[in-house]
Amino acid sequence: MAAPGSVSAAFQEYLRHLGLQDFPCGLGSWNKSCLNAEPAGLEETVPPGEETPEVLLELLRDQHSPWALPHDCSPQDRLLREVAVLAPELLHSSRVFQVVKSLRILDKGVEEVDEGVLRFQQLEELILSANRISKVTSAHLPRALKVLELCCNAVHDLQDLCARPPPELQHLGLGYNRLCGPSQEKHFTVDFWPNLISLDLSFNSLTDLLGLVSQLSTLQNLRILVLQGNPLALIPSYRGFLVDSLPKLSILDDIHIWPDERQQFHGLARQPELIRNEGRVVVSIGEMKGLPDPKAFQQLKVGSEGPMITYSYHVTYEFAEREELEDRGSPEVTQIHQSPTVATLDVDSSAQDTGEAKSHQESAVTEEPKAHSAKVFATPGQPWADTIDFSYRKEHVAKDLVGLMSYLEAGTIVSVVEEKVLSWPVDADAEENTATNKKEGQELKKDSAKGPQPSDKQKKKKQPCEFRSDPPIRSILGTRRVTLKTLLATENMVATVCEFGILIPQKPPEPPVVEEKVRSEVKKGTDKSKTPKAVKGAQASRKTATSPKGKGKNKDTAEVAEGQELQPVLLTVQFQMQLLRWPLAASTQSQENVAMAVGKAQ
The missing domain is CATH 2.60.40 (Immunoglobulin-like)
Known part of the structure; x- marks a missing residue:
């Protein structure tokens, strides 16, 4: 029994979902005689109630058939269902694992790549995207594996994966994981991946551009590299430095590298002092x-x-x-x-x-x-x-x-x-009156000594x-x-x-500052018998604004406001x-x- 959360358990659930034991697949009254089929060239009448393999396959392949698979299903799905029609006995033994070359288990809550994956001895492609895998043990991977896709998982350490990785691996997808540099950047060398052609490290937390490039330069077969979404990709000279440092690279971040771009950045790899870790x-x-x-x-x-x-x-x-x-x-x-x-x-x-x-x-x-x-x-x-x-x-x-x-x-x-x-x-009226009362006596003495003085209207100038x-x-x-x-x-x-x-x-709302100003003047001892200018101005303003006929010089302004x-x-x-x-x-x-x-x- 496969452990819950493992790849093996997800594969068993996957087989049940395909319905390989139900009509028109598997063994049943519709194809009992397929196990005792006569040698080719001998024709026998099909027993009543049974269907020929050709008819059963037509039920699977016809897009209008109720048993047809969705148009977006994987080739592996179609292969297994056809095998369940032509050789249903394979489903009752471990031989079914020999048929599978591509295994896709997406968003099934897988947390572990267990040892049961080794039963897929012919497996070349393993897609485990959008699961919950935090680490992968290389000893549990088939040696014939060429494609390993672990996008959108929780991988944070590559030490177990790099212990004894599949030697023929050509694509490694680790995008949208939790790899942090510089401790993980040391694992991307030819010692671990001698045949690697494509590498996806997008949207991780790699920060050491110089250190990563020094490791990637050992991968002589690397042609496709995806690093976008990492902090190091925010460095202004990021793309130019990679293009010049990896001359065999063909595609960087899903953008083809043309000869004129290489010429533009020629020589940048010999100037590492230009690489500053800043954006x-x-x-x-x-x-x-x-x-x-x-x-x-x-x-x-x-x-x-x-x-x-x-x-x-x-x-x-x-x-x-x-x-x-x-x-x-x-x-x-x-x-x-x-x-x-x-x-x-x-x-x-x-x-x-x-x-x-x-x-x-x-x-x-x-x-x-x-x-x-x-x-x-x-x-x-x-x-x-x-x-x-x-x-x-x-x-x-x-x-x-x-x-x-x-x-x-x-x-x-x-x-x-x-x-x-x-x-x-x-x-300033109150302040001016106070200052005038204090100096009035002294100014009168000086003025009488100096003789006739200009009138008050001439002396007093309008202050701003x-x-x-x-x-x-x-x-x-x-x-x-x-x-x-x-x-x-x-x-x-x-x-x-x-x-x-x-x-x-x-x-x-109209501010009540005028009333507060009146009270403050009363407390200071101003003349209560006279109405302050502030009160008069405010009263006039209010009358003008509230007058039903709009009388006063602020008529237009009041109409606009209302x-x-x-x-x-x-x-x-x-x-x-x-x-x-x-x-x-x-x-x-x-x-x-x-x-x-x-x-x-x-």
């Missing part, structure tokens, strides 16, 4: 459109004693925390609080995006999938406009390649942030109005996740237009991230072309 990423943010004008909904009127409100906008994005910052960077935004002055309606975002926006208000987003910490970078603030062109570009140098890979797998968070600053006019500003109020208008996984494969650029939905600003209607416009931001490859100059020259492509996409 270079350029983030660009272009135009933002669809932002409603906040001043059109502002209740406070020109000439009132209320605050002057200024708005600015910037776009934030996350980047891997462990990176070498450059002077061209922009300030970080670490605390952004949601403001009730803006309501978001009809936002095109998933449930995951909604959760992201909530957590982003307090700190960097930490939800899964995310095995990295990130910093938030922001573009310089820009005033409102129908189209805001940030023209932002920043180059990040990431020293931690593993962290950069985790960051690209998780994607980045792009947000639009509104910054509002309230500036209040400073009432001074303002004091409150701390800025930041609020997130929209948040989107940008997928960056394509940068781990063969793509060098992600250029997208982020959509944040339709934003409709609400009318902000009756303004906004046409729905989608808020969008152009976002671009480029992973710099070798040569760096050629990569940076494509910025303008990509910007044009983004504009067309919008």
